[in-house]
Structure formats: C-alpha cells, structure tokens
Amino acid sequence: MAQWDPILRFCVGLEPKGGRFRYRKVSCRPPAVISPSPKVAWAAIFGEEPVDPAPLTMRFLSLLLFFLVPSFILALYDLISAAALLDAHFRLGIQTLQLSSKKSSVVSLFSILTSLGALNTGLEGKASEEITEKIFNGMDKKKVNDWLYSWYTDESMALKIYFDKNVTVKEEFLYKMFRYYFTDTENVDFTSNAENLRQEINEFVENKTAGHFREFYAPGATFEKTQALMVNAIHMKKKWPLPFEAEKNRKDVFMEKVGKGGLRGFMERPERSANDKLRREMVYFILGDFHDE
Secondary structure, three states: OOOOOHHHHHHHOEEEEOOEEEEOOOOOOOOOOOOOOHHHHHHHHHOOOOOOOOOHHHHHHHHHHHHHHHHHHHHHHHHHHHHHHHHHHHHHHHHHHOOOOOOOEEEOHHHHHHHHHHHHHOOOHHHHHHHHHHHOOOOOHHHHHHHHHOOOOOOOEEEEEEEEOOOOOOHHHHHHHHHHHOOEEEEEOOOOOHHHHHHHHHHHHHHHOOOOOOOOOOOOOOOOOOOEEEEEEEOOOOOOOOOOOHHHOEEEEEEEEOOEEEEEEEOOOOOOOHHHHHOOOOOEEEOOOOOOO
16 A cells, blocks of 8 residues: 555545545544655645655655746746747838938837837737738737836836717727826827817827927827727836946947948947846937048
8 A cells, every 4th residue: 555645635525445546525623743755745636546655855856847847838938928029129120220311210129019019009910910910920919918018117207198079999908008008198189179189199208208309299290090099108218137338339340231331439338247138129220321530
C-alpha cells in the first residue's frame, strides 16, 4: 500500500484502500504533522495508481517544478510578446524615418501606437485584422492593450475621444478605454459648435503638453461629417538613465545617406546595460536636409 499523507485526508477526504484511493467524508482538525507528497497528490487528482513517494529532496524538487514551470512558460510568453510588439514599434519607426522631408522633426511612435491600439479595440472585421497584422505583428488586442497600459506612468500622456451627440457607444468599449488608456470621452455637436469644440480641443492639448502646443487646430477649423475624433497628447521631459558625458563630446562624420555626409557634433554616453535589450523608444528624431559645416 502506498504511503499515506495526512494532508490529503484533511483536505480532500481521501484515504488509501487496496492500493487505490476512495472518497470518504471527513470532518477533522488539521493534522499535527503535514507532509504533502506531490506524487500522491497527483494520483489523487488525476485518478492514477499511487506510487511510492520520492525521497524528501525529490519531493521538494517535484513540487517546485510543478509551480515554477507554468510561471516560467507564462513569463517567457510575456517576454516574447513584448519583443514582438517592440519589433513592430521599431518597424513603424523605420517606415517613418523613410519619409522625405527637408526639415528635422520629432515623431512619437508611442503616440501613434496608442491611438491605433485604442482604435483597434473598438474595431472588428478586416480593418481590425489589418491593424493587428501590419502594426502589431499579429498580437491579440488584450496583449497590445496591456503593453501600452504599462507605458502610462506620467500624467503628461493623455487620450481623449469625442463622439457625435447622436452616436451611441458600447459600454464595453468605454470600459476598455478607461481601463487601459485612462481615456476621457465626450459627446459633442460637431456641426453647429465647431469653434467652441476647436477651443476645447486646443485647451486639452495645451494642458497636457505643458503649454507647448497652443494651436492644435487653427482658427476656422471645421468638423463636417465627423462622427468620432480621437486626440492624443504627449509631453516628455525625462532625464537620461545614463547621462551623456560632456568630456566625450566630439566632431565626427554623420552620413545622411550613401555618399553624402558632413561633420556634426556627437554626444556619447556609457555602455548600455542589459536592461536596454528591450528598451522602448518614446520618440524618433528625423533629420532633414543639412549643409556641410
């Protein structure tokens, strides 16, 4: 007969009989000594014949693996998911950098991805499939929402959605917008109240960007035939995790494209740490045409 473990008798009312377990109603206090055996517990749960328990060391190892392996698999899946989303983020950045421009600019891919992620949450059909596959590397919406949610650590990041006064929005969508994006929604009159709405949007953006964008919509802007309007604002003011060292500033050749470049000032910071492997690029700097110094 297999070794008996008091923990099973107390917890599930099982007792060994004839080499197998049978159910027995039990009402007793916790045993004074509890010595769980993973193998016996496994047999009780899955109906297999109990076998002799492993030595104490093996018991501990079996129990440890029983709990750690699923956690490891989930952690690995989360890591792969994050890497896939960061890859999608990077690819979108490369496509943005390929845009031709004569002026330098700063583009926040996070702002773009936030808007697309929020939009995709309420979409179905082909439009949703295209955003999921082309922008987010095929990751499901919940994973994307969780990933974007993890970025919201600053009050200077905000999203707001305006709906036409006659549009009825599903409660599920409103809940997800609040849950993942802290989104404020509002029903407005796009046709007869355009100027007031323009001023309201400009004020919202100005407040969320510390006054850096005061005329998001120029005077005279109209919103004819608009059913929904999503506004995303971001203001970033952060310190470098690894500061640049002034004594390492130097002049070097910067190549704008093959065969064309010029001397530019370069800054340098210490070596990246291991934590930078899954770094997040909040903004990209796009350099326009320049003349050699």
